[in-house]
Amino acid sequence: MNGEEAPGPLLLGVRHHGPGSARAVRAVLEDARPDVVLVEGPPEADALIPLAGEEDMRPPVALLAHAVDEPGRSAFWPLAEFSPEWVAIRWALEHGVPARFIDLPATHTLAWQGEDGRDGGGGDGTDPATGSAEGDRGPGAAAPGAPDERSGAAPGEGARPAGDVRVDPLRVLAEAAGYDDAERWWEDVVEHRGVGKGDPVAPFTALEEAMTALREEHGSGEHERDLVREAHMRLRIRAARREFGEGVAVVCGAWHVPALRRRATVAADRALLKGLPRVRTDMTWVPWTNRRLSRASGYGAGIDSPGWYGHLFGARDRPVERWLTKVAGLLRAEDRIVSSAHVIEAVRLAETLAAMRGRPLPGLGETTDAVRAVMCEGSDVPLTLVHDRLVVGDALGEVPATAPAVPLQRDLARIQRRLRLRPEAAERELDLDLRGETDAERSRLLHRLRLLGVGWGEPAVSRGSTGTFRETWRLRWEPELSVRVAEAGVWGTTVLAAATARAEADAVAARGLAEVTGLAEHCLLAGLSEALPSVMRVLADRAALDTDVGHLAQALPALVRSLRYGDVRGTDTGALAGVAAGLAERVFVGVPPACTALDADAAEEMRGHIDAVHGAVGLLGDAPAPGHARLRARWQSVLRTLSARDTVPGVLRGRSVRLLLDDGELARDEAARLMGLVLSPGTSPADAAAWIEGFVGQGSGGGLLLVHDERLFGLVDAWLTGVPAEAFTDVLPLLRRTFSAYEPGVRRTLGELARRGPGTRGSTAVAPGQPGFAPGLDTARADAVLPVVRLLLGPDGEDEGAGAGAGVTG
Incomplete structure (x- = not known):
């Protein structure tokens, strides 16, 4: 940085998202009254600046840039109410002064993303210009305009060598001042400094001197793209000076100020910009959230406490007293006993801590310690609530309806207003009763968005009714969902059209039969009646070609579940019924041959398929199957076949007998006879143990069956006591797995019955005084x-x- 310095425009080096910088910027602009305000940001957004003055524009918001042909390649430039760039833009709009962005155009920034193979800012919640492999990312640098820390490590973690420029400059300056916490140093020298006393430019002069010293020591830190960005900024500043004269004010990251102050030739700057890659780009405003401004979200320019910084910026006087009053109100709302005396005592304690620590005013650390000690009685549990709700905050910005948007986004916004589903940053649960038209439409919208990859809502377990007419969703709107909506715009201009096209394309691209049946289920949930015929054709073709019984068995349950939605949602499921019946018939034919010559692992997997098919057939009921037979009767015939074949593994034979017994298709005497045959001395102990596992294993109610059926219990008891010693160690692991799945009470009862011996239950032979038993009924x-x-x-x-x-x- 040895270039010759020359007087020039008013350069205001700031910390992005710093309320102290924001207040100082406003004070300087009020004093200097420049003719034009230049702000670090993508020039393509110049046409969007007037929207910042609209009444229904409420920060936090962000500029979103995305590639027209690849919407997933995107970047954000977040702005909060306390961001210096936002304050400068609003001041310019209020005073009729032109405002313009001067950073490298987004068309190059997004092209760099493609070269680096990076996801956009919308994909991972990082800050703007993520395509710049080393440089700071627009209005969101990790420090006052400094290159961000690519590792994402928080201050104090993963320290780099002292000569590495990627160390946060705030940290370097704080360490030079004797601080071990950069945030605390920034609060002391900037946030707690009064504005309007003396020269308003003085803090910017001091910060510029510090950054000049850092850049003289480290140069650009080999961040070549920073040099390109700064060259573009210098060219834009020159153009503004030619148009407006010397009344030019520039608001940018403090790291860039020395480079912008340095004299450089136009030819040299243009040479740096020559041949940059570019992509066609669209830009708009999107809502942002405090949570996404926080460093914990992974945002490289994040701050630890956006809610606290917003409070400092908005509080004109007595910020500590006002903050602790907010905390008291939050804790009272959560039914904690907090009085005005607690607030007074907390203020005193915070001020005392600040004095002991040599701080000019209590900061977040002192107020947090005071809240923990006075209002939370030393507990960190309520303090976590204060951190989430106030220190970080749930604020979600708003943008005007006139902001540019893809047609799909406009249709989604219209549906959200009609269904009264307002996007919110805070997570909330939504219970839907699908018998009501409004709730049914809400359900269809959320399912369509999930199909499009817009995860606004996630299905949750309902705490109320478990009927098919109830749904519970967990909703939370994240800023990057705006990118997902832009990506989904390639499928259509409305949510319905886009979801329909996406479903049809996914059906063709699906690799397995189960994926197609799952997609058919989603189409019914989302009410995509136009997509369903195409999906069903693909499903029928895949089912006809797929000969794997396991695949067919996996597909049938999802298909049968889909049939049930017609009862409440009013969806025509006639086509599904025919396909489900045909698929069931193919399963019935293929299961017996597929169950022969299986090893233990394959038999266990097939057992899961049989259970799934049995449940699906139970849901289908007595729907007519091909050949004028009944599905339930056909399936019961398959189970009888399996139960009688010696070539079928014991676990499958036992499971088939149990399913027939539970359905009432097999008498208890017959089940006892079959068990007696299996447990006879002619059967190997391992096969007999596997049969028992299938019959009463895996917590399927088999324990209660043994408790209440003395004959079955006696057969198992007699077989177990007769297992030869040399075979017992082989069957013990399987038996332990079988009986360990029972409830503790069932195991205790079975143990008691085994201790007393067979033939003593329910008769006068029970010894008087036996705990838990009596000779007769106590009416x-x-x-x-x-x-x-x-x-x-x-x-x-x-x-x-x-x-x-x-x-x-x-």
Whole structure:
């Protein structure tokens, strides 16, 4: 930085998102009254500057640039109310002064992203100009305009060598001043410094001197793209001086000020810009959030406490008292006992801590310590709430409806207004009753957006009814979803058209049958009736060609679940019924051959398929299948076949018997007979143990079955006691897996029954005084249950309750 210095424009070097810098910028502009204000940012956004003065524009907001032909390649330039750039733009609009952006155009920035293979700012929540491999990223540098820390390490972590310019300049200056915390140093020298006393330009002069010393020591830090950006800024400043004279004010990152002050030739600057790659770019304003401004979100220019900085910027006087009053209000809303006396004492403690620590005013650290000690009784649990709600904050900005947007974004905004689904930064749960038209439309919208990759809502487990007419969603709007909407715009101009086109394309591109059936389910959930025929054609073709029974078995449950949605959503599922019946028939034919000659792992996997098919057939009910048979009857025939074949692994034979028994298609005596055959001495212990695992294993209610069926319990007990010693160690792991899945109470009961021995349950042979058992029924204790039964069943179930009680006492 040995170039000759010359007087020039008013250069205001700032810390991006710094309220102290913002106040100082406003004071200087009020004093200097420049003829034009130049701000670090992409020049393509010059036409969007007037929107910043609209009444319905509320920060935090961000400039969004994305490649026209590749919307996923994008970058953000976030601005908060306390960002110096935002303050400068608003001052210019309020005073009728032209305002312009002077940073490198986004057309080059996004092209650099493609060269580097980076995702855009919308993809990972990073700050603007992420395509610049080393340089700072527009209005969001990690320090006062300094190159960001590519590692993303927070201050104090991952320290680099002293000569590495990528160390946060704030940290370097703080260490030079004897501070071990850059944020604390910045608060002391800037945020707690009064504005309007003396020369308003003085703080910028001091910061420029510090940055000049740093750049004389480190140069550009081999960040070549910084040099390119600064060359473009100098050219724009020259053009403004030719047009407006010397009344030019420049608001930029402090790191760039020495480079902009240096005299350089026009030819040299243009040479740096020659041959830069470019892509066609669109720009607009999008809402931003405080949470995305925070460093914890991964944003390279992030600050630790955007909510606190917003408070400092907005509080005209007594900021500590006003802040602690906010904290008290939040804690009271959460039903914590916080009085005005707590606030007074917290203020005193914060001021005392500041004096002990040699600080001019209490900062966030002192107020946080005071809140913990006085209002939270030393607990960090309520303090976490204060941090999330106030220190960071849930603020979500708004942009005018006149802001440029892709047609899909406009259609989404129109639907959101009509359905009263306002995007919010805070996470919230939304319970939907699909029997109502508005809630049904909300459900369809959220499912369509998920299909388009716009994850505004995530399905959640409902805490109320579990019926198919209820849905619960967890909603949270993140700024990068605006990029996802722009990406989805290639599929259509409306949400419905885009989701339909995306579903049809995904069906053709799907690799497996299960993916297509899942897509058919999504089409029904999203109400995409126009896409469903195309998806069903692909599904029918894939099902006809796929000979893997496992794939067919995986696809059937999703298809059957889709049939149920027609009951509440009013969707025509006639085409699905035919495909589901045909798919079920193919499963029925293919399952028996597929269950032979399987090893233990393959048998366990097939057991899962059989359970899934059984559940699907139960949902289908008695729907007609090809050949005028009934699906349920056909499936029961398949299960009988499996239960009787010696070539089928024991776990599958036992599972088939159990499913038939649960459906009432097999008498208990017959089930006991089949178990007796399997547990006879002629069957190997390993095969018998596998049969038991299939019959009563994996927590499928088999434990209760053994508790209540003395004959089955006796067969298992007799077989287990007769297993030869040399085979017992082989079957023990499988038996442990079978019985360990039972509830603790069931295991205790089975152990008690085994201790007493078979043949003693439910008879007078039970020894008097046996804990938990009696020789006969205690009718008095049974009658005492009746009031509880009536209470559970309700007034309409009184007769049923009485009947139940009569059955118990009898």
